[in-house]
Amino acid sequence: MLDRVMLTNDDGIDAPGMAVLEQIAAAIAHEVWVVAPEHDQSGQSHAISLHHALRISVRGERRFGVTGTPGDCAALGLCHLMKDNLPDLVLSGVNRGLNLGMETVFSGTVGGAMTAMMLGVPALALSQAFTRRDAVPWDTARALGAATIRKLLAIGWGKQAVLNINFPPIPATEAGPMTLARQGEGMVAGMHVETRVDPRGMEYHWLNFRRGEIPQGPESDTSALRAGRIVVTPLRYDRTDDEAYADLAGHLPRFGV
Numbered sequence: 001m002l003d004r005v006m007l008t009n010d011d012g013i014d015a016p017g018m019a020v021l022e023q024i025a026a027a028i029a030h031e032v033w034v035v036a037p038e039h040d041q042s043g044q045s046h047a048i049s050l051h052h053a054l055r056i057s058v059r060g061e062r063r064f065g066v067t068g069t070p071g072d073c074a075a076l077g078l079c080h081l082m083k084d085n086l087p088d089l090v091l092s093g094v095n096r097g098l099n100l101g102m103e104t105v106f107s108g109t110v111g112g113a114m115t116a117m118m119l120g121v122p123a124l125a126l127s128q129a130f131t132r133r134d135a136v137p138w139d140t141a142r143a144l145g146a147a148t149i150r151k152l153l154a155i156g157w158g159k160q161a162v163l164n165i166n167f168p169p170i171p172a173t174e175a176g177p178m179t180l181a182r183q184g185e186g187m188v189a190g191m192h193v194e195t196r197v198d199p200r201g202m203e204y205h206w207l208n209f210r211r212g213e214i215p216q217g218p219e220s221d222t223s224a225l226r227a228g229r230i231v232v233t234p235l236r237y238d239r240t241d242d243e244a245y246a247d248l249a250g251h252l253p254r255f256g257v
Contacts, residue, residue: 002153004031006087006116008073010041010095010108013065017094017128020138024126024145025091031062033087035077038065046071046111056081070112078119089153090116093126094141098166100221101186103209104235113162114237123162124149125235129169129225143172148230151178161234166221168228179229184220187211 005025009018013036025032038057048071056076057065064081066073070092078086092112099107113123126145130136144167152163164183168175189212195205216223224231 002029002088004033004082004085004087005029005089005091006033006035006077006082006121008034008036008070008077008090008092008112008116010037010044010070010092010112012037012040013059013063015040015096016136016138017096017141020094020128020142020145021091021126023142024094024149027146028149029088033077033082034059034063035066035073035081036064037070037073038067041069041108043106044069044071044108044111045106046114047108048072048075048115070108071115074112074115074119078116078121087121089149090121090123091126091149092116092123093128093165094138094145094167095125095127096130096136097127098129098225099125099127099164100166100225100231100233101184101216102188103186104164104183104233110162110164110235113164114235117160117162118237120159122157122159124152125162125164127164127166129166131169137169137171140170140172140175141167144175144230148178152232157234160238161236164221164231164233164235166225166231166233168225168230170228174228176227176229178232179224179227180219181221181224181229181231181233182217182219183233183235184216184222185214186222187214189214 095109113125116123128141190210192210
């Protein structure tokens with residue numbers, strides 16, 4: 001058992017996925033802290049609030065709501081609320097919906113975990129895929145979460161990576177084994193702008209992803225999830241593209257070489 005873990009998410013402190021994560025955490029740690037957004041912060045990625053103040057509300061014993069992003073929550077939790085007794089692990093999620101491919105760049109769930117990792121605490125991002133928005137199979141993450149985390153802790157991983165975990169949208173008894181996969185292309189084929197008119201005749205706009213069938217490449221996270229696996233993908237901040245770097249290296253001097 002771990003001494004203490006800290007939980008955050010991007011769906012908000014009252015989201016059903018947080019209740020699931022608290023159950024998972026209680027099975028692996030003696031002490032569970034929750035530092036999560038007061039409201040839904042999906043799509044906030046790694047954002048932190050630099051231009052407005054943040055407020056913290058006490059929601060129970062070791063439970064705190066924050067008027068900010070998942071990144072804000074990670075920073076406030078580790079640099080303020082728990083600074084004298086840092087957690088052994090930060091868990092972010094359980095997200096309502098998958099976080100695969102390009103969508104991990106936008107994900108607040110992944111962003112909260114990445115911020116914690118940047119601040120020196122190992123972190124996992126957890127997401128529960130679904131096929132029907134009104135019937136998210138939370139029992140799958142609830143049943144498989146603790147054992148998945150214990151196994152990963154026993155294996156260990158580098159300090160510069162966050163492990164992104166996606167549970168398949170099927171019953172826990174039908175889920176395949178935990179499988180290592182690479183970040184693939186995902187299903188984001190673009191963005192969609194929906195324009196509407198408010199009662200005063202002013203235009204306003206909604207942004208959303210446009211998804212499509214995209215070739216995934218070998219060992220992709222999306223393909224593994226479609227096969228019913230519990231998918232584990234190590235993610236890091238370094239986004240240097242080796243192929244483009246090699247192409248440019250023939251034409252530009254490299255610093256330090």
